Amino acid sequence: xxxxVRGYAAACxxxxxxxxxxxxxxxxxxxxxxxxxxxxALREALAGPDxxxxxxxxxxxxxxxxxxxxxxxxxxxxxxxxxxxxxxxxALAGLIEDAEAILAAGDAGAGEGGxxxxxxxxxxxxxxxxxxxxxEELPGPDAIxxxxxELFALARLLETEVGLRRVLADAGVPYAxxxxxxxxxxxxxAHPATxxxxxxxxxxxxxxxxxxxxxxxxxxxxxxxxxxxxEVRSAVELDExxxxxxxxxxxxxxxxxxxxxxxxxxxxVGGLLVSVGDLVIDGTVRLRFERLRDLxxxxx
Numbered sequence: 251x252x253x254x255v256r257g258y259a260a261a262c263x264x265x266x267x268x269x270x271x272x273x274x275x276x277x278x279x280x281x282x283x284x285x286x287x288x289x290x291a292l293r294e295a296l297a298g299p300d301x302x303x304x305x306x307x308x309x310x311x312x313x314x315x316x317x318x319x320x321x322x323x324x325x326x327x328x329x330x331x332x333x334x335x336x337x338x339x340x341a342l343a344g345l346i347e348d349a350e351a352i353l354a355a356g357d358a359g360a361g362e363g364g365x366x367x368x369x370x371x372x373x374x375x376x377x378x379x380x381x382x383x384x385x386e387e388l389p390g391p392d393a394i395x396x397x398x399x400e401l402f403a404l405a406r407l408l409e410t411e412v413g414l415r416r417v418l419a420d421a422g423v424p425y426a427x428x429x430x431x432x433x434x435x436x437x438x439x440a441h442p443a444t445x446x447x448x449x450x451x452x453x454x455x456x457x458x459x460x461x462x463x464x465x466x467x468x469x470x471x472x473x474x475x476x477x478x479x480x481e482v483r484s485a486v487e488l489d490e491x492x493x494x495x496x497x498x499x500x501x502x503x504x505x506x507x508x509x510x511x512x513x514x515x516x517x518x519v520g521g522l523l524v525s526v527g528d529l530v531i532d533g534t535v536r537l538r539f540e541r542l543r544d545l546x547x548x549x550x
């Protein structure tokens with residue numbers, strides 16, 4: 251299982267456990283795993299080489315909508331985005347095992363098998379996945395801005411307070427003790443999501459550069475703001491119903507609620523040119539003309 255998925259799952263498990271839905275989330279994973287094993291058409295839909303990751307995520311979102319917990323639906327969609335059908339089956343087995351470990355231990359920290367990641371890249375991947383889910387759960391750009399500012403302030407504090415940085419980075423100090431230090435520093439002074447992210451940085455695995463880790467989280471928060479807004483270029487105006495349908499469809503592709511902003515662009519010849527974060531969908535007639543022109547040029 252990818253560390254990115256494992257980190258995302260850890261945040262989902264935490265939120266579900268806090269809401270008393272963890273048992274239901276396990277049921278969501280088990281049900282989807284059974285469906286994946288039983289229906290060849292589903293496996294083929296998620297395994298085709300031409301199926302984009304965002305399309306796999308949208309397919310899963312459609313299938314589990316209104317049938318799963320919010321955390322279960324989000325986790326299944328995220329896992330399908332990053333794992334094709336064969337790998338997804340293995341990932342689901344690992345996720346079910348991790349979630350059941352939490353149920354047995356009554357401790358959300360047990361949801362990663364109790365094993366921290368090792369190596370800079372795996373640790374960063376795990377933190378990235380966890381942060382993506384925590385930021386997704388925030389209600390809107392204002393909350394994301396608040397968390398971003400607080401993470402930046404924390405990075406600056408750790409940069410100047412060498413003693414604090416050493417205590418938090420000391421792998422010889424049990425995690426519970428270091429988490430308590432963060433709690434005293436941030437609890438009732440920062441957004442709960444900021445405290446969650448800060449504690450997970452300590453939990454995910456050993457990081458030599460704590461300041462760099464928090465600066466990197468600031469960048470992730472900024473990127474999350476970008477994913478909340480879809481810029482749609484169109485030669486014609488879209489009515490409210492069309493905007494709503496488009497927002498719903500794009501939300502399934504990127505796994506979060508998006509705000510649609512329409513830009514009137516006369517250079518767009520039919521169709522729509524959509525960008526949401528780093529996802530670009532060009533459904534314009536102009537694109538088809540350009541492809542035809544390239545084919546004609548090649549045949550000449």
